[in-house]
């Protein structure tokens with residue numbers, strides 16, 4: 442399972458990278474705005490900084506909603522760095538743009554996916570990644586994890602190579618459940634990765650090992 446971090450915060454990206462378990466980064470216009478990154482050139486510069494920090498794929502989202510606009514923006518983003526994955530919304534022109542880019546060998550991530558049918562379309566269009574938003578489904582009392590299971594089954598039935606990128610992951614249990622269901626990737630906040638470390642018996646056990654070592658060596 443690949444771990445992506447879902448943020449545009451450079452310190453958090455660097456911290457996750459430093460742990461040695463980070464496989465990539467996802468961003469979106471809201472995450473960019475949260476970091477105060479606005480204006481086309483600043484956003485481009487920020488993507489370059491993110492690519493310099495990590496080794497893996499970096500999803501960069503287009504803001505156009507028409508095919509021509511998405512192609513123009515996506516081509517400019519993809520030209521920034523080989524690590525860039527063009528992130529496209531799950532709308533008709535987004536599917537069309539996904540097919541256009543996949544035919545040209547440009548990596549894509551189809552975002553804002555909330556149903557198995559949308560995920561099937563993304564795979565048919567040759568998406569590199571599909572991003573089902575599990576947390577936002579949970580927010581409206583719908584089982585987000587069930588969507589991961591449904592997409593896994595559909596993709597396995599037909600051997601689709603599109604990777605299931607579980608998005609809108611909010612906490613550590615989402616990560617564990619997505620791993621059990623066979624999501625290829627998860628993207629979440631740093632806390633969802635850090636949370637995997639925690640177990641009280643680890644802390645108690647380590648404290649005892651260190652105390653016993655001190656006793657034996659004093």
Ligand code: E4P
Pocket residue numbers: 447467468469552572574576577608609610628
């Ligand atoms: C996915 O790529 C999105 O950036 C993201 O996971 C959305 O998460 P949210 O629902 O926590 O905003």
